[in-house]
Amino acid sequence: MDEMQKTILDYVKREYLEEDQEITPDTPLISSGIVDSFSMVSLKRFLEKKYNIVIPDDRATPQAFDTVNKICELVRAIQEGR
Amino acid sequence: MAYNEAIKKAYQEELASLRAAGLYKEERYIHTPQAAEIEVEFPAGTSPRKVINFCSNNYLGLSSHPEVIKAAHEALDRWGFGMSSVRFICGTQDIHRELERRVSEFLGTEDTILFSSCMDANAGVFEAILGEQDVMIADRLVHASIIDGMRLCKAQQDSYKHANMEHLEEKLQEHQDKRIRMIITDGVFSMDGDTARLDEIVRLAEKYDAMVFIDDSHATGYLGPTGRGTHELYGVMGKIDIITTTFGKALGGASGGCVSGRKEIVELCRQKARPYLFSNTLSPVIVATTIKVIELLSQTADRREKLLENTAYWKKGLQEAGFILKESDTAIVPIMLYNAKLAQDFSRDLFEEGIYAIGFFFPVVPKGQARIRTQISAAHEREHLDRGLEAFIKVGKKYNILGKTKEEIIEMYGL
Ligand SMILES: Cc1ncc(COP(=O)(O)O)c(C=O)c1O
Numbered sequence: 141m142d143e144m145q146k147t148i149l150d151y152v153k154r155e156y157l158e159e160d161q162e163i164t165p166d167t168p169l170i171s172s173g174i175v176d177s178f179s180m181v182s183l184k185r186f187l188e189k190k191y192n193i194v195i196p197d198d199r200a201t202p203q204a205f206d207t208v209n210k211i212c213e214l215v216r217a218i219q220e221g222r
Numbered sequence: 223m224a225y226n227e228a229i230k231k232a233y234q235e236e237l238a239s240l241r242a243a244g245l246y247k248e249e250r251y252i253h254t255p256q257a258a259e260i261e262v263e264f265p266a267g268t269s270p271r272k273v274i275n276f277c278s279n280n281y282l283g284l285s286s287h288p289e290v291i292k293a294a295h296e297a298l299d300r301w302g303f304g305m306s307s308v309r310f311i312c313g314t315q316d317i318h319r320e321l322e323r324r325v326s327e328f329l330g331t332e333d334t335i336l337f338s339s340c341m342d343a344n345a346g347v348f349e350a351i352l353g354e355q356d357v358m359i360a361d362r363l364v365h366a367s368i369i370d371g372m373r374l375c376k377a378q379q380d381s382y383k384h385a386n387m388e389h390l391e392e393k394l395q396e397h398q399d400k401r402i403r404m405i406i407t408d409g410v411f412s413m414d415g416d417t418a419r420l421d422e423i424v425r426l427a428e429k430y431d432a433m434v435f436i437d438d439s440h441a442t443g444y445l446g447p448t449g450r451g452t453h454e455l456y457g458v459m460g461k462i463d464i465i466t467t468t469f470g471k472a473l474g475g476a477s478g479g480c481v482s483g484r485k486e487i488v489e490l491c492r493q494k495a496r497p498y499l500f501s502n503t504l505s506p507v508i509v510a511t512t513i514k515v516i517e518l519l520s521q522t523a524d525r526r527e528k529l530l531e532n533t534a535y536w537k538k539g540l541q542e543a544g545f546i547l548k549e550s551d552t553a554i555v556p557i558m559l560y561n562a563k564l565a566q567d568f569s570r571d572l573f574e575e576g577i578y579a580i581g582f583f584f585p586v587v588p589k590g591q592a593r594i595r596t597q598i599s600a601a602h603e604r605e606h607l608d609r610g611l612e613a614f615i616k617v618g619k620k621y622n623i624l625g626k627t628k629e630e631i632i633e634m635y636g637l
């Protein structure tokens with residue numbers, strides 16, 4: 141796991157999961173019902189602050205936030221201006 | 223653009239996918255007034271069956287209470303059927319203001335404003351009083367109407383893990399730079415039947431300079447020593463800044479809701495809340511009858527006590543039979559089955575036994591937490607509860623889940 145995966149996974153665990161819940165970077169979060177899309181606002185804010193980026197609302201979709209890996213992908217894309 | 227074939231097909235496909243996912247909701251036609259015993263036509267087209275009702279919000283049994291019906295008849299004669307106006311044009315009778323006063327008195331608040339429903343109250347209140355410099359911090363299990371209201375408001379959104387006070391505290395710390403922090407919670411959570419720890423929440427609100435909002439729809443009228451609601455239960459009357467609630471459950475169950483709380487907040491809602499400004503006033507029949515209901519509640523504790531006794535009896539019976547109940551301190555008693563299909567099958571079999579209780583599963587509750595939710599009423603007689611228990615035990619035996627642990631049930635049926 142790289143640094144970004146680890147940081148985001150840790151945040152997701154702390155922010156959304158109970159202590160007995162385990163996930164991997166590929167565990168679906170929203171589509172599986174582990175996290176509801178309403179609660180995802182705090183994740184968006186965390187990413188923007190941590191990585192000093194602005195995630196446009198039309199890219200902060202439940203699909204783009206569904207796994208830790210997809211979130212990393214989104215952050216990198218925005219960092220690289222894609 | 224016309225309603226062309228492509229659009230029609232897209233809608234049909236969406237409906238089909240709801241059906242395929244088991245999310246399509248079917249209405250059940252009731253051929254009687256709301257009561258402990260009702261006649262239900264289900265599936266549509268079959269002849270109605272007599273069943274005992276365990277799924278209404280008629281907590282105090284007032285929906286078809288003779289005195290309530292009598293009050294409604296009198297109100298209809300005295301005040302007419304409708305007002306055909308929003309409140310601020312020509313839709314406010316003296317009884318509308320009277321009901322607002324009575325609700326404030328009952329809840330122990332400074333002022334109250336009526337809405338057509340609590341859904342409307344929740345949809346309107348946040349936008350009317352919060353702006354971009356503010357933050358709304360909500361329990362993650364708040365009712366859908368609160369989420370909708372928050373979405374309509376420009377203030378920042380945040381949320382904390384259900385009932386987790388440490389997490390709430392972290393959030394309050396994180397948002398110290400905002401103008402207003404508002405903690406938002408249901409008083410009673412309708413899916414689990416648990417209550418928000420309002421004593422703790424008020425303590426945190428005082429420590430971190432936050433306002434407190436509660437939606438007490440499932441508590442008003444019966445919870446707490448004199449039925450005022452969750453804030454009375456936790457001894458924090460007067461310390462909740464905003465209470466929204468409904469007249470559509472314990473208080474006679476017709477319809478209507480309100481925002482009750484700090485005087486200035488209510489006044490701002492009267493100026494700015496869009497569902498108040500742009501929707502018709504509450505019918506005079508409902509207004510006058512709800513006043514009567516509040517009077518009835520203030521006169522006697524009988525119905526509240528009966529509800530408490532009934533609930534205790536019901537929980538004890540289910541627990542002794544070996545069901546797993548969700549910890550609840552209200553008249554909402556969820557029986558945990560974990561698996562969605564099991565919950566559906568269980569509910570269908572109960573119906574065959576003359577017991578009407580609904581299964582809830584994802585996305586209404588989290589995955590793997592499917593359940594039958596039962597709601598107890600003061601309208602239930604001991605005999606209704608006994609017949610309910612008998613049916614639950616019979617169906618529980620059929621599925622071999624009595625006395626089984628959560629893990630054993632999941633092992634048998636999956637998640
Ligand atoms: C917690 C909660 N808030 C609000 C509502 C909506 O109330 P009303 O039916 O008055 O719109 C409900 C009812 O479904 C509810 O359970």
